[in-house]
Structure formats: C-alpha cells, structure tokens
Amino acid sequence: MSPVPPTPSPFPPPAAAVVPLAATDLAQVAAIEEAVFPEPLSYAEVVRLWARDATVYLGVRDGDRLLAYFGFEVQGPTAHVISNATHPDARRRGLGGLVLRAGEEFARARGARWFLGEVRRSNVAQLRLLARLGWRAVGLVPHFFGNGEDAYAVWRLLP
Numbered sequence: 001m002s003p004v005p006p007t008p009s010p011f012p013p014p015a016a017a018v019v020p021l022a023a024t025d026l027a028q029v030a031a032i033e034e035a036v037f038p039e040p041l042s043y044a045e046v047v048r049l050w051a052r053d054a055t056v057y058l059g060v061r062d063g064d065r066l067l068a069y070f071g072f073e074v075q076g077p078t079a080h081v082i083s084n085a086t087h088p089d090a091r092r093r094g095l096g097g098l099v100l101r102a103g104e105e106f107a108r109a110r111g112a113r114w115f116l117g118e119v120r121r122s123n124v125a126q127l128r129l130l131a132r133l134g135w136r137a138v139g140l141v142p143h144f145f146g147n148g149e150d151a152y153a154v155w156r157l158l159p
C-alpha cells in the first residue's frame with residue numbers, strides 16, 4: 001500500500017499563520033534585511049528594536065524558516081513602520097500583504113489609529129502593495145534615505 005501523501009499547506013496561508021516573532025527569528029530578519037535593503041538593519045539593531053515595549057515584529061514561517069516579516073513601533077496614535085520584507089524565494093504569493101494586513105489588528109490593539117511609513121521613491125513593488133492595501137502616499141520627503149534617495153511618506157488610517 002502506498003503511503004498517504006502529505007496534505008499541501010494552503011497558500012497564501014491563513015491570517016492566523018502570522019505570529020509575533022521570537023528572539024530565535026531575529027537572525028533571519030537580519031539576514032533578509034541584509035539581502036534586500038540598501039541600508040539594512042544589523043542583527044544588533046533588530047534585537048534592540050524587537051526588545052522595546054513599543055515594538056511589534058510579526059512574521060510568517062514555514063517550519064523554522066522565516067518567509068516574511070513586518071516590524072513597527074507604536075507611539076500614541078501612530079504605528080510607525082520599521083520595515084517589512086518577504087524572502088526573495090517567497091515573493092508574489094501574498095505574504096507581504098498578509099503580514100501587513102495582520103499588523104493592523106496588532107496595531108489597533110495597542111491603541112494605534114494609523115500607520116505611517118517611508119518608502120523609497122524607486123520601490124515600485126512596495127508602493128503597489130501598499131496602494132492595494134489602502135495606504136496613501138501623502139507626501140514626498142527629499143533625500144530621506146542615507147544614500148540621498150527621496151521617500152514617499154505613506155499613511156493608512158486603520159479601519
């Protein structure tokens with residue numbers, strides 16, 4: 001008799017698959033940062049931010065492997081985006097949207113009323129993703145990033 005084949009995991013995974021990150025996930029956050037950002041957060045910076053009471057780091061894992069994450073800091077009504085990214089091998093499967101959407105509930109639970117972030121002017125993928133999720137570009141911040149690139153200030157009023 002042939003063995004029962006494993007049940008394939010649903011993709012995209014359900015929102016319930018988005019969980020607060022543990023200390024053991026942070027090396028993978030730093031590794032993804034290093035792989036995808038021109039000015040990545042170091043492991044030490046990620047650990048320092050994660051340890052702050054105001055910070056929320058959420059992610060989606062496949063086993064022990066981190067596929068996508070979203071970090072933000074809540075100060076009063078503002079949930080300020082630290083960063084979000086999807087592992088390059090796991091893109092265009094809805095995971096970026098999944099973690100950002102899940103972040104809304106976590107932000108609201110901490111008293112936030114809106115998200116605020118800064119996105120590189122050249123970052124078409126993130127700008128499209130945010131537009132689909134109801135974020136608005138509310139202004140251009142010249143030379144915001146360390147390499148001189150402009151940022152769009154992006155904002156989402158939490159429903």
Ligand SMILES: CC(C)(COP(=O)(O)OP(=O)(O)OC[C@H]1O[C@@H](n2cnc3c(N)ncnc32)[C@H](O)[C@@H]1OP(=O)(O)O)[C@@H](O)C(=O)NCCC(=O)NCCS
Nearest residue numbers: 036083084085086091092093094095096097125126128129
């Ligand atoms: C931006 C990013 C987070 C998107 O993650 P993702 O998991 O691939 O996103 P999703 O699968 O949820 O994409 C949802 C929608 O966003 C838009 N989008 C995502 N990637 C895109 C791309 N490369 N080009 C154009 N639109 C894109 C599309 O509208 C997409 O829907 P579709 O796949 O049905 O066309 C990912 O590309 C990434 O990690 N980039 C590097 C890190 C980064 O720039 N982070 C944001 C700055 S803090």
